[in-house]
Amino acid sequence: MAQAGTLELQHLSKSYAVKDGDLAVLQDVTLTITPGEFVSIVGASGCGKSTLLRLIVGLEEDYQGQVLLDGERIVGTSLQRGIVFQEHRLFPWLTVAGNIALGLLNADLTPGQKRQAVREHIALVGLEGFEKSYPHQLSGGMAQRVAIARALVSKPEILLLDEPFGALDALTRAYLQQELHRIWQAEGITMILVTHDVEEAIYLGDKVVVMEPRPGRIRRIVPVDLSHPRERTAGNFTDIKQQVLQEFSADSASLAEPPLRPEVMQARPVQQWQFAI
Numbered sequence: 001m002a003q004a005g006t007l008e009l010q011h012l013s014k015s016y017a018v019k020d021g022d023l024a025v026l027q028d029v030t031l032t033i034t035p036g037e038f039v040s041i042v043g044a045s046g047c048g049k050s051t052l053l054r055l056i057v058g059l060e061e062d063y064q065g066q067v068l069l070d071g072e073r074i075v076g077t078s079l080q081r082g083i084v085f086q087e088h089r090l091f092p093w094l095t096v097a098g099n100i101a102l103g104l105l106n107a108d109l110t111p112g113q114k115r116q117a118v119r120e121h122i123a124l125v126g127l128e129g130f131e132k133s134y135p136h137q138l139s140g141g142m143a144q145r146v147a148i149a150r151a152l153v154s155k156p157e158i159l160l161l162d163e164p165f166g167a168l169d170a171l172t173r174a175y176l177q178q179e180l181h182r183i184w185q186a187e188g189i190t191m192i193l194v195t196h197d198v199e200e201a202i203y204l205g206d207k208v209v210v211m212e213p214r215p216g217r218i219r220r221i222v223p224v225d226l227s228h229p230r231e232r233t234a235g236n237f238t239d240i241k242q243q244v245l246q247e248f249s250a251d252s253a254s255l256a257e258p259p260l261r262p263e264v265m266q267a268r269p270v271q272q273w274q275f276a277i
């Protein structure tokens with residue numbers, strides 16, 4: 001019997017029906033993530049990282065294999081699993097507090113308990129004093145912190161992050177990486193981070209899952225056996241970075257493949273993602 005909160009991906013395969021047949025996106029992905037673990041996922045663009053998060057969050061049901069949480073198959077979305085995207089996806093007409101409260105829309109709490117949870121999560125992400133601000137009054141980093149608070153306010157067991165800092169400048173990004181680490185330690189929940197930044201993956205992860213494309217598979221899992229806080233210039237850090245990068249260089253042939261046809265890209269259900277929180 002798996003430990004409570006264990007996430008098991010068992011032989012996951014996923015394909016999309018496209019004009020010329022089936023596009024295999026994930027193939028035989030098997031991975032066990034223990035409660036409270038921080039797992040980073042890296043891989044070439046198009047190798048199925050976001051698709052994998054969609055399966056875990058419960059947005060896709062048409063796939064082969066199993067996604068099990070506590071031994072139970074995941075069916076549909078749930079407050080147990082929060083997600084943060086590269087774009088903050090805040091509602092411009094709601095304040096910071098209003099946006100965070102949206103994460104509690106379906107929670108079984110009294111209005112007073114909801115207000116308290118929102119207050120606590122504003123403090124958790126360091127945004128006291130900005131409760132009444134609107135998204136256009138925030139910096140990109142602050143908006144992303146609101147998105148993280150919104151995903152955490154319902155106390156999920158698992159937080160999925162799909163390139164959350166991808167659109168931020170290098171300094172803000174480094175600061176938010178430290179912040180995310182602090183939040184992960186404070187909350188003690190499982191986090192799964194998809195990133196294109198190998199340093200970010202190693203800085204935060206207990207392990208780095210390197211995926212390979214067409215179809216997306218796990219190429220290698222690199223353990224990051226380093227204590228925190230991690231020093232990016234330390235020899236053992238750069239050794240791990242080298243190991244991860246080596247896996248990428250083996251992919252250079254597939255990276256050179258031409259991009260997919262526009263009609264395939266257009267088939268992506270953007271709207272469904274926007275209301276996934």
Ligand SMILES: Nc1ncnc2c1ncn2[C@@H]1O[C@H](COP(=O)(O)OP(=O)(O)OP(=O)(O)O)[C@@H](O)[C@H]1O
Binds near residue numbers: 018043044
């Ligand atoms: N709804 C869909 N219909 C058809 N093809 C899709 C759909 N969603 C994704 N794909 C295709 O699946 C493949 C994997 O997409 P996915 O978004 O998971 O990749 P990714 O690894 O997250 O890429 P990136 O790093 O660029 O974000 C791509 O080839 C993409 O075009």
Ligand SMILES: [Mg+2]
Binds near residue numbers: 049050051
């Ligand atoms: Mg993606």
